[in-house]
Amino acid sequence: MIYFLKADKRVKIGYASDPSNRISQIQTSSSHVLEVLLIIDGNRDEERELHARFRNLRRSGEWFQFEEPIRSYIESNIHRDRKYEFGLAFGDFEGNEQVLRLRTKNGISTAKLGEMLNVSQQRVCEIQAYERNRRVTIRTLQRVADVLGYNFEYRFVPKRTEEK
DSSP states (O other): OEEEEEETTEEEEEEOSSHHHHHHHHHHHOSSOOEEEEEEOOOHHHHHHHHHHTGGGEEETTEEEOOHHHHHHHHHTGGGOOGGGGTOOOSTTSSSOHHHHHHHHTTOOHHHHHHHHTSOHHHHHHHHHHHHTTOOOHHHHHHHHHHHTOOOOOOOOOOOOOOO
16 A cells, blocks of 8 residues: 655655554654545555656655645545545544435435435435434445445444543
């Protein structure tokens, strides 16, 4: 996996088979709070290609100045982003009401989603209400993901513990 980490005005473009573990290691040694911008499929060769592509922005090692060519690359590849799979996404893929967020994000009305699921518009509203109240079934979420063109993954992520 190739990851893009932002720290202040720089971005690290790196490779790791387990980005969540690697990013936590980097955070431990960083004086800046890191922001995970993008995690995409890729290997070490593709990482080297990205380093070469942005070589004029290199500051040291795998750290680059966070400027337009890199911003554009991230924006144009956000559809490939997999950070939610590693518990590193905050926003679109966290919490409940994902059906509503994804439906809205894709400009799909409740009636249209009903057609896609072969259920009534009222049933779509019920699904959204069930999800909001944390009573929706995994099978229902899988079905919605399928018709919206998303992979659905059910997984456990370690709880964050606060220091005492």
